[in-house]
Amino acid sequence: MSHTVRAAIIGATGYGGAEVIRLLQAHPYVHITSVISTSNAGAPLADHFPHLQEIVVDRLDALDVELIAGKADVVFLATPAGVSAELSPKLLAAGLKVIDISGDLRLKSSSEYEQWYKKPAASADMLERSVYGLCEVFGDEVKGQDLIANPGCYPTASLLGLIPAVEAGWIDPSTIIIDAKSGVSGAGRGVGLGTHYAEVNENFSAYKVNKHQHIPEIEQALSRVAGKPVVTTFTTHLVPMTRGIMSTMYATIQGEHSTQDFIDKYKAYYEGRKFVRIRQAGKTPATKEVTGSNYCDIGFAVDERTNRVTIVSVIDNVVKGAAGQAIQNLNLMYGWDETTGLLFSPVYP
Amino acid sequence: MSHTVRAAIIGATGYGGAEVIRLLQAHPYVHITSVISTSNAGAPLADHFPHLQEIVVDRLDALDVELIAGKADVVFLATPAGVSAELSPKLLAAGLKVIDISGDLRLKSSSEYEQWYKKPAASADMLERSVYGLCEVFGDEVKGQDLIANPGCYPTASLLGLIPAVEAGWIDPSTIIIDAKSGVSGAGRGVGLGTHYAEVNENFSAYKVNKHQHIPEIEQALSRVAGKPVVTTFTTHLVPMTRGIMSTMYATIQGEHSTQDFIDKYKAYYEGRKFVRIRQAGKTPATKEVTGSNYCDIGFAVDERTNRVTIVSVIDNVVKGAAGQAIQNLNLMYGWDETTGLLFSPVYP
Amino acid sequence: MSHTVRAAIIGATGYGGAEVIRLLQAHPYVHITSVISTSNAGAPLADHFPHLQEIVVDRLDALDVELIAGKADVVFLATPAGVSAELSPKLLAAGLKVIDISGDLRLKSSSEYEQWYKKPAASADMLERSVYGLCEVFGDEVKGQDLIANPGCYPTASLLGLIPAVEAGWIDPSTIIIDAKSGVSGAGRGVGLGTHYAEVNENFSAYKVNKHQHIPEIEQALSRVAGKPVVTTFTTHLVPMTRGIMSTMYATIQGEHSTQDFIDKYKAYYEGRKFVRIRQAGKTPATKEVTGSNYCDIGFAVDERTNRVTIVSVIDNVVKGAAGQAIQNLNLMYGWDETTGLLFSPVYP
Amino acid sequence: MSHTVRAAIIGATGYGGAEVIRLLQAHPYVHITSVISTSNAGAPLADHFPHLQEIVVDRLDALDVELIAGKADVVFLATPAGVSAELSPKLLAAGLKVIDISGDLRLKSSSEYEQWYKKPAASADMLERSVYGLCEVFGDEVKGQDLIANPGCYPTASLLGLIPAVEAGWIDPSTIIIDAKSGVSGAGRGVGLGTHYAEVNENFSAYKVNKHQHIPEIEQALSRVAGKPVVTTFTTHLVPMTRGIMSTMYATIQGEHSTQDFIDKYKAYYEGRKFVRIRQAGKTPATKEVTGSNYCDIGFAVDERTNRVTIVSVIDNVVKGAAGQAIQNLNLMYGWDETTGLLFSPVYP
Structure with missing residues (x-):
């Protein structure tokens, strides 16, 4: 070619x-x-x-x-x-x-x-x-550039799940709590007791509580979208599985918005962006539903008892959280369709 | 005997x-x-x-x-x-x-x-x-009784992690968010697609968001301790492992309390109760550290940036979250030491 | 097109x-x-x-x-x-x-x-x-046919690992023992206690010992290649993982053949067939090295102490053992290159 | 005391x-x-x-x-x-x-x-x-001794499954093939790529084919029992689980012996030894059925088509394959009942 x-x-x-x-x-x-x-x-x-x-x-x-x-x-x-x-x-x-x-x-x-x-x-x-290549949000800035900072895995899952609501003012940014979970591949291939099979298997642990280096990355993007400084609580956990990230996110709703309102808002925001898929009301996505693929799937549950929304966002950390989004950025740099070479189905089961 | x-x-x-x-x-x-x-x-x-x-x-x-x-x-x-x-x-x-x-x-x-x-x-x-047998909190009520309601697995992990802070007024009960995770044994031995190995393995999913039947159980106990109605946000997730529960809990701090303050407060609260172990500052417990045992291990991280505390509490759902606490209640009923027959080490790895 | x-x-x-x-x-x-x-x-x-x-x-x-x-x-x-x-x-x-x-x-x-x-x-x-579509062995018979019996998962892994040696007369067919292991997806999506996560996880079990329906399929193909009836010992095991089959196979060597001899013989037999990859001496393949792909990887170890060869053959049961080989057969039926649409890399890790 | x-x-x-x-x-x-x-x-x-x-x-x-x-x-x-x-x-x-x-x-x-x-x-x-402390076979030699060589994990599972048949002359020792599988804890707590979670998880691999240091240990004991040198084929595999060993063993039968005959013979051999449990005909044990315990469970399947017996033997490698048998040896050294302190149930699930 x-x-x-x-x-x-x-x-x-x-x-x-x-x-x-x-x-x-x-x-x-x-x-x-x-x-x-x-x-x-x-x-x-x-x-x-x-x-x-x-x-x-x-x-x-x-x-x-x-x-x-x-x-x-x-x-x-x-x-x-x-x-x-x-x-x-x-x-x-x-x-x-x-x-x-x-x-x-x-x-x-x-x-x-x-x-x-x-x-x-x-x-x-x-x-x-460098251009921060969160494709579905800031992708317009990537075209023609020659230095892309590909987003982190946790920030990708978290930001795609939060930004439309923050931008719309539907949630109070100061109340955002992100409880994130990742498979072990996110720790890389280096060896250490923390990735030893017998230590990780049949185990669920929190790590770097309030100290993870993805915190400022998330806050930088949220602040940009909110138009004011945003500080968040962000906790990371290690899941005994190889691939996958879920961010379960909590925030207090501003105004009155139902689960279906959130679904409609996000569908509109991500219209034409094939890699974000919104679940229907009553469902939230599981990490396995995106394994091996470049999709980010998002679901919502509004709780009227507490006036909070729970947002669940999942990606494959190695694909959408790393290599896949990198190639999506390559596509955008060269002016190709962002889905070029990336439209494969998740691997299931 | x-x-x-x-x-x-x-x-x-x-x-x-x-x-x-x-x-x-x-x-x-x-x-x-x-x-x-x-x-x-x-x-x-x-x-x-x-x-x-x-x-x-x-x-x-x-x-x-x-x-x-x-x-x-x-x-x-x-x-x-x-x-x-x-x-x-x-x-x-x-x-x-x-x-x-x-x-x-x-x-x-x-x-x-x-x-x-x-x-x-x-x-x-x-x-x-019936007497609600959360031993380390309400255990005094169990002695001599003949009908014990053994606490649920999620409530046990969550309440042991929250009650001392709520009782002390150190956290605002209306801000409590409980992000809970459980191994698959919690779903019981009944068969269904939801517990099929190939569906659960290498997967992390949320379920019953805002709808879990343990919500009112948690709120009932927190309300009793707080002396006023408490409503919480509670999310449950399925972890690809057999045993173990972690509740990662978030709340806004009332007053000024450091991580070490929380540690000291909890150590005092649970003094003499062998099954609650408090981690030192900088550490939070992992589920595997209690597997097969009746321990509930708890750790804290105060974040000055957000004025929130993150409390991590873990149990083995089948032991402290079910059979083990049931036997602990048996011990209390009969007036025996609550640790009788239960002082075995966790199984590791 | x-x-x-x-x-x-x-x-x-x-x-x-x-x-x-x-x-x-x-x-x-x-x-x-x-x-x-x-x-x-x-x-x-x-x-x-x-x-x-x-x-x-x-x-x-x-x-x-x-x-x-x-x-x-x-x-x-x-x-x-x-x-x-x-x-x-x-x-x-x-x-x-x-x-x-x-x-x-x-x-x-x-x-x-x-x-x-x-x-x-x-x-x-x-x-x-019907034509038995074991592509790398009997693929020439598939072209132009309209009814293909796609081989079973265990037979695919086992036969690709055995046939060149049996056909060459290098091993005594009456001594063949196949110790096979499969991930849980091989059991299908039907629910039952046998695929319940908490039963399978952290467990390794044998099943259908001497009774598996793939035994006659394997013997039918080996008998055809050997030119005489072959009876084998075949045991299946369930591995706590979703995808992957390994057949570890044992046979007494006829003549004198080193590990390298086996490697050379197999490389010659499968020349031009991209989906069979032969490991170098001293290495045997692991199932994860073919996950998600249509490859069948094979390794050998000759033991001079016992005059036996150990042959290790791995596939992804859902791909080369089912859907992938089915599409490979489709390619052969239509006269396309057998690799069309199938030349993707394994998913690792 | x-x-x-x-x-x-x-x-x-x-x-x-x-x-x-x-x-x-x-x-x-x-x-x-x-x-x-x-x-x-x-x-x-x-x-x-x-x-x-x-x-x-x-x-x-x-x-x-x-x-x-x-x-x-x-x-x-x-x-x-x-x-x-x-x-x-x-x-x-x-x-x-x-x-x-x-x-x-x-x-x-x-x-x-x-x-x-x-x-x-x-x-x-x-x-x-030093006395080789395979308790159920050579346990009489342990009493009063002060230097015990505690058997290896693979040898324990394999020998307890083979010795009664070898001693009885029911199987031809020269035909013995041992296909063994172990959980990752057998590799110890040292770090390396071979025990990295993302490498081991969802993977099944063979290792040290014909080279494992447990081969001479197995052969030494079999030779002693057989009264002549025995050479075996022995392959080890790594299972994505933490604990458990299964030895699937194959041998040609000498004489005529049904599955039930093997069951009866082994029950007689191990009479009074609580830690060996024999499964009934039609069943073979799974590793999880002994997890956390000192049991060795054994099952049999005689195949009349091939005149071979398949023997399946499982242990928890960390207990019966290491620490548990060590304490069993301690009991024997001191003249206590061999089960002292070891009669706890497996942990299930």
Whole structure:
């Protein structure tokens, strides 16, 4: 195809990188030309991911900006915090487009980054230049850009579930409580007691209570939409499953709005956006209903006893919360339909 | 032993019944004399629970009040909603003590029962006579009684986590939000698509949002402690694991209280009660840390940004949330130490 | 596309049917025109499978052969045993092509069918006419046919792992022992205590020892390849996971053959067949390495101490063991490349 | 109690050590006086195992033989391979009794140890002095001894299932194939990609095919019973669950023996041994039916078509396969009933 784009993936031995590979394999306009690992350059990719045997490039490339620039048009960064801050300027300087799946470029305030991530922030130039690619909300800003900060997994699920109500003034932003749950793949492929099977299996735990680095990312977007500073309570839990995020969100209703009102409001807000699906009244989505796909499914329950709405939003953290939305952003960057290569059904069961 | 008590268990082919059997096997003062199943009388118990082969009585007895009265002193009811309402008066009339693990006798208001359970309530006499056996809070009322309403699993975890703060006036009861999660054993042993392995596994779902029958039970106890009507937001979720409940609870703080203040307050409240363990600051308990045991572990995180406290409370739903607390109530009824037969360690991993 | 084929799926509320839908959505030459359920005609498909909301046809059709013939060219039968025996003749008579995912048409001997399935067999005409679609072995027979008996999940994994060695005379067929393990989706979506989450989770069990209906299917194919009757020992186990089959197979080696010899022999046998991947010496495949995909991965370990070879073969039971191979057969029937629409990567993790 | 024994546990931050603690807590004649960790001496035990908060000694002791000798009568070694070989002589010299849960002292041949474990073997003196504590078979040799080599998890399940048939000459030992499966706790608490939740979950894999260090242990015991060298095929698999081992075993029958014959033979062999339970014909045990308990459950299926018997044997690897059998050996050492402190029911579900 004349408009084939050449893609390189950095951080390919992690889960985010592997998922970018899986999804790009099915993309009609993209060809993977380089799969890069700092620590394992030269090794067969299948040594790290046997599932990819005979499917994509045989060997892992080293991280060499010049070489990448010779082979690729766009680079996906599926790297730990801190890498992109350093690497992105060089990749951009070499003429590459960059889609950063890490959290390095999402916060506009470098002091907030440093407070929550406990690392030096990216340069002010990078922070200003990067576009926060929450596609269904800020997607119009992505077209033609060359540096995308792909949203975090929790923020994606939470913000898609909250923003229409906040923007409409239907809920009081100061009352928002987000009780979020994630499968273990969200913790990445690094080893530690916290991801040991025998510790996680048959276990449900809370972690980083009030301390998760996705808190400022959520508040930054909510504040922008609300037009005033929003502070939230946000708790993360680890679910004994591999994929999936649910944000169960609570807020006090402003005005009078029924469950059906919320459904109608959200359907209108997301009209034409195929990846957001709204459940009918009386139903809320389960994480398995989006597994392996780029969908974000949302349901509502208004409680007249307490005048609160409960909003349930689910995504696959590795797809819509990482690799899938990254490719959706790629589509928007290039002016393609945002669903290109992403319209596959969830895997069920 | 001179003070051996003879116990019968009704509803023995369900999970609650099986757990009563497991725990009573280890009780020094109790002997199981009859294991009763309405639908499977005469069948070998091991046909239904192979794990109990050669461990307890061989065959299931029929439900015959007179026969039970001849063999037992106390009866555990591990039966579906509606059974105890009918059966308890007969068992009491036959001179038996009754510990009801079902929800039939927990709500003092028959109209509330009928609204939430969609079934006819027990008689006014039964509702008045029954004692709500939340041991660490209302345990003093249990001694010498003969009809105990054993608390529900969600209410046990939630109330033990909330009551000291509510009673002290440290949190505003009208702001309480309970985000609860349970393993699948809580749904019982009945078959249905909702408990099919391939539907539940690798899945996280919310259910009965704002509609769970444990809501009025929680509110009844909180209202009693607060001295005024309390209405809460309560959401239940299904976790892909067998055992365990976590209630993550949010409330706005009244006055100024740090995480350590909450810890100290709760340690004082539960002093001498071995089954409640308070985590130190910076830690919250995980469900696996109480699996198979009668412990309820609680942790706190105060967030100064939002002036809210997050309280995390975990139990094993089948033990502290059902069979274990039932035996704790038995101990209190008979005036024994409440820990008798229950001081075993959690099973880990 | 000029050569678009219209497909109908019968039995669409089960797991096999849902997977045919998922995979056909990604097929470039096929359009789903009807999704049929005997028991739920007229209902929204999303009531049964919320994950398919807004993805495929809205409503379930009734089973009406004439209507199907007006809308479709080919029918996938994802139905319980016994249905296809009755239905296939009618569908064929109406001019439809039939791919039967059930076991009804796999055994050439009606008496064997009746002995193992405990049901009346299909007519002799159907049994003769149907082609056993084990693509990588007997795929040449599929082209242009209109009635395909799609192989069972266990036979697919086991036969692909055994046939090259049996055909070469490298192993003694009378010594073959197949120790097979399957995820729970293989048991279908019907409810029962045997698929209850709390019974299956954290459990590993054997079932139908020496009695599984896939035994004669495996022996029929091995006997054909060996040129003499082969009898095997075959045990099935249930693994607490949703998808995946592993057959661990043992046989005494005839002649002298190293692990590498087996690898080379199999690579030669499956040359050009993309869906069979052979692991290098020292490695055996895990089920997760093929999850969600149409691959069958195979590894070997020769033990000189015992003169036996251990062969490990894995598939995704719902894909290569059912819906995926069915579509591979569709491709072969129509003369398309067998990989059309099926070359997606496994989902990992 | 006058005959209270003081116990120390070395390696207490692993799963085997934690389980010794759990089980000894329920033992009427034993008191835990020291919980020892080489790497974490001085730290609170609850930092490593929050589930043990307020249950047992507060702090971890250092490994100091003299100190141990002052506090304890018996030492449980739940340590990695290589530790016991060095440590046991010192503990014995200090007058302590030693129960070694590691594999260091099980093989009588030091060359076999070094071949399979890839480590220097214990001294010839230690290897000769140690008694292999497979209680139901060699238990008579344990009484009064002071150095017990506690059997491995796989050997326990496999040998209890095979020995009565081998001893009786009912099966041909040269045809024995053991297909074994284990939950992840068998891999210990060390971290690595092989125990990462997202790698293990929804996955079934074989490992160490023909190379597992339990092979010589199994063969040593079978050879002793058979009175001639026995070589077996033994494969290990990892099951996505925490606890449980199943050995599915195949052998050619010598003579004519039905399923019921095997049942009767094994019931006679294990008469009076409470921890071996034999299933009736038509049933085989599942791992969950022994979870958390010291039982080994066994079932049989004779196949007349192949003249083979399939023997299914299950244990909880952490209990009967480690800590439970260790305490059973303690009981035998001291001349107590072997079931003392171990007669608790499995945890179900």
